Amino acid sequence: DVKVTQSSRYLVKRTGEKVFLECVQDMDHENMFWYRQDPGLGLRLIYFSYDVKMKEKGDIPEGYSVSREKKERFSLILESASTNQTSMYLCASTGIINSPLHFGNGTRLTVT
Amino acid sequence: QQQVKQSPQSLIVQKGGISIINCAYENTAFDYFPWYQQFPGKGPALLIAIRPDVSEKKEGRFTISFNKSAKQFSLHIMDSQPGDSATYFCATAGGTSYGKLTFGQGTILTVHP
Numbered sequence: 001d002v003k004v005t006q007s008s009r010y011l012v013k014r015t016g017e018k019v020f021l022e023c024v025q026d027m028d029h030e031n032m033f034w035y036r037q038d039p040g041l042g043l044r045l046i047y048f049s050y051d052v053k054m055k056e057k058g059d060i061p062e063g064y065s066v067s068r069e070k071k072e073r074f075s076l077i078l079e080s081a082s083t084n085q086t087s088m089y090l091c092a093s094t095g096i097i098n099s100p101l102h103f104g105n106g107t108r109l110t111v112t
Numbered sequence: 113q114q115q116v117k118q119s120p121q122s123l124i125v126q127k128g129g130i131s132i133i134n135c136a137y138e139n140t141a142f143d144y145f146p147w148y149q150q151f152p153g154k155g156p157a158l159l160i161a162i163r164p165d166v167s168e169k170k171e172g173r174f175t176i177s178f179n180k181s182a183k184q185f186s187l188h189i190m191d192s193q194p195g196d197s198a199t200y201f202c203a204t205a206g207g208t209s210y211g212k213l214t215f216g217q218g219t220i221l222t223v224h225p
Contacts, residue, residue, distance in 0.1 A: 004155070033212070035215075039218075040121065040217055040218075041217060042116075042118070042201055042215040042216050042217040042218050043156070043201065043213075043215040044215070045212065045213070045214075048212060058212075059214075090155055090156070092155070100146065100158035100161070101146075101148075101156075101158065101213060103155030103156050103157065104155050105153065105154050105155050106154075106155055
């Protein structure tokens with residue numbers, strides 16, 4: 001079974017802090033994604049990566065950046081956390097085209 | 113930004129009943145329509161998916177109905193069970209990557225015993 005592991009289940013950070021959310025997958029997937037989940041808004045794509053050191057903006061990239069130095073690891077960075085970034089963050093991966101998206105269990109981030 | 117509109121926002125069904133969740137999309141280039149199921153504390157997981165060359169796909173108690181001309185698709189859960197209580201998301205994608213999904217707003221399904 002594919003496993004996508006997000007390093008933290010819950011995080012509480014202060015406004016202005018730099019925040020790192022880590023994600024690791026164990027299936028040698030080329031493609032990795034960061035989504036944000038908010039009630040009534042569904043899941044919205046923040047950034048994605050099709051290869052090591054490659055990244056592309058999703059629908060809501062403002063205030064975020066990403067890093068993919070190794071194939072199995074994809075990090076989401078909040079350069080200066082703000083209260084409107086309080087949310088559930090979901091990492092996902094997929095292999096070749098036509099294969100389903102595999103999600104981690106999420107990191108619930110609270111910015112105070 | 114492409115949109116996918118999902119309804120209803122929440123749904124309460126008695127055990128044994130039929131649950132129906134609807135989605136409408138805008139972009140006719142979409143060619144992959146999955147449904148994801150999410151239990152509390154877990155990430156979403158693929159439930160069932162359809163491509164536009166068929167109008168219906170059935171897997172056990174779960175059926176996707178697809179109406180290409182209306183740009184709508186729906187999830188039907190037959191003989192709904194309390195274990196089906198979860199949040200359901202429709203999604204759409206097109207092109208060569210089925211990982212870059214656009215999701216609906218989600219439906220919280222509660223099945224009463």
